[in-house]
Amino acid sequence: MPTPSHLSSKDPRYFDFRAARRVPETHAWPGLHDHPVVDGGHSAGEDAVPVVDMRDPGAAEAVARAAEQWGAFLLQGHGVPHELLARVEARIAGMFALPATEKMRAVRRPGDSCGYGSPPISSFFAKSMWSEGYTFSPANLRSDLRRLWPKQGHDYRLFCEVMEEFHGEMRALSDRLMELFLAALGLTGEQAAAVEAEHRIAETMTATMHLNWYPKCPDPKRALGLIAHTDSGFFTFVLQSLVPGLQLFRHGPDRWVTVPAEARDAFVVNVGDLFQILTNGRFHSVYHRAVVNRDSDRISLGYFLGPPADTKVAPLREAGGKPAYRAVTWPEYMAVRKKAFTTGASALKMVSASTSDDDLSDLISS
Numbered sequence: 001m002p003t004p005s006h007l008s009s010k011d012p013r014y015f016d017f018r019a020a021r022r023v024p025e026t027h028a029w030p031g032l033h034d035h036p037v038v039d040g041g042h043s044a045g046e047d048a049v050p051v052v053d054m055r056d057p058g059a060a061e062a063v064a065r066a067a068e069q070w071g072a073f074l075l076q077g078h079g080v081p082h083e084l085l086a087r088v089e090a091r092i093a094g095m096f097a098l099p100a101t102e103k104m105r106a107v108r109r110p111g112d113s114c115g116y117g118s119p120p121i122s123s124f125f126a127k128s129m130w131s132e133g134y135t136f137s138p139a140n141l142r143s144d145l146r147r148l149w150p151k152q153g154h155d156y157r158l159f160c161e162v163m164e165e166f167h168g169e170m171r172a173l174s175d176r177l178m179e180l181f182l183a184a185l186g187l188t189g190e191q192a193a194a195v196e197a198e199h200r201i202a203e204t205m206t207a208t209m210h211l212n213w214y215p216k217c218p219d220p221k222r223a224l225g226l227i228a229h230t231d232s233g234f235f236t237f238v239l240q241s242l243v244p245g246l247q248l249f250r251h252g253p254d255r256w257v258t259v260p261a262e263a264r265d266a267f268v269v270n271v272g273d274l275f276q277i278l279t280n281g282r283f284h285s286v287y288h289r290a291v292v293n294r295d296s297d298r299i300s301l302g303y304f305l306g307p308p309a310d311t312k313v314a315p316l317r318e319a320g321g322k323p324a325y326r327a328v329t330w331p332e333y334m335a336v337r338k339k340a341f342t343t344g345a346s347a348l349k350m351v352s353a354s355t356s357d358d359d360l361s362d363l364i365s366s
């Protein structure tokens, strides 16, 4: 049967992770061990991944420290019920356990942000990752999910219901976290309300969900679950199963810090590139990757928040200092980042205030 033209040779349709007895060259990444890996558990001293408890009166200061120094933290006391998170995880596991032919009905088409298969970033690399992913928009949940379950049966209904409930909780939590971030910048409640009235940041934020499945791997030292990257939006909540695999990059000395996975129901919060721009560099995005292991599959969920596609993001006056970045929309930033991947440059540097209007529009359009 002819292969649909939108499938590349890297499409997971051609690779059965379950049957693999070794990691082939197509999936073997060089340079994975250039930096040591350390544990980021709570007793790890300066490598302990910061923890923020939203119920704590000192939460805003804890967010400020973590967002300035790490660009990431574990979030506890968020109020999203354990029982809901358990149902979400069970439904995700069920979705990834579908036969490949069924998952591939929803394959990501070129240029689409939603769909099944490798995440968009994979198109910039020659090697394939040891994972499958599924991206969808909670705003179009029912129609997006019909590509996966065209008959709209029992599994479709349960998946949609649980994801709608989860999205409801997460969208409300996103507003609360945005308030906490503004307080962390030093804004009083009144100033934060004025910022929101002027820019409508929290009100207009959009959510995208990306689910990751990292099958167990016969030779985890050669393979990579998700290539090192920064998230591009404002911030991301990551829910990881009890299997560790997420690593955060830290400088001085350069190392990967493994985020502990045993903290029941904690979300990892990653600061994204557009938030670095919005906060004028006060909070910085975090470079992170996911590794795989020999014994267990791993599942994670990313709930990505960012501005609507037509909204320019520029440094907030209230963040202080001379604006360090130019104003960009999310799609414009993605275009710059694409360019950066192909040239090895830094996308954030490319949108710094020192880039001229003309150079920026060249970068976006070319």
Ligand SMILES: C=C1C[C@]23C[C@@]1(O)CC[C@H]2[C@@]12CCC[C@@](C)(C(=O)O1)[C@H]2[C@@H]3C(=O)O
Pocket (backbone or CB within 6 Å): 113, 119, 120, 121, 122, 135, 208, 210, 229, 230, 231, 232, 233, 302, 304
């Ligand atoms: C909202 C988004 C962020 C994301 C691109 C996307 O449109 C949907 C998938 C997201 C994801 C998940 C895996 C890593 C990542 C870099 C990628 O390729 O797809 C992120 C994107 C991002 O943060 O830029």
Ligand SMILES: O=C(O)CCC(=O)C(=O)O
Pocket (backbone or CB within 6 Å): 210, 212, 226, 231, 238, 240, 245, 246, 288, 289, 290, 299, 300, 301, 302
């Ligand atoms: O699997 C993980 O823990 C990280 C996932 C991630 O970074 C992403 O989806 O952007």
Ligand SMILES: [Fe+2]
Pocket (backbone or CB within 6 Å): 229, 230, 231, 270, 288, 302
């Ligand atoms: Fe990420």
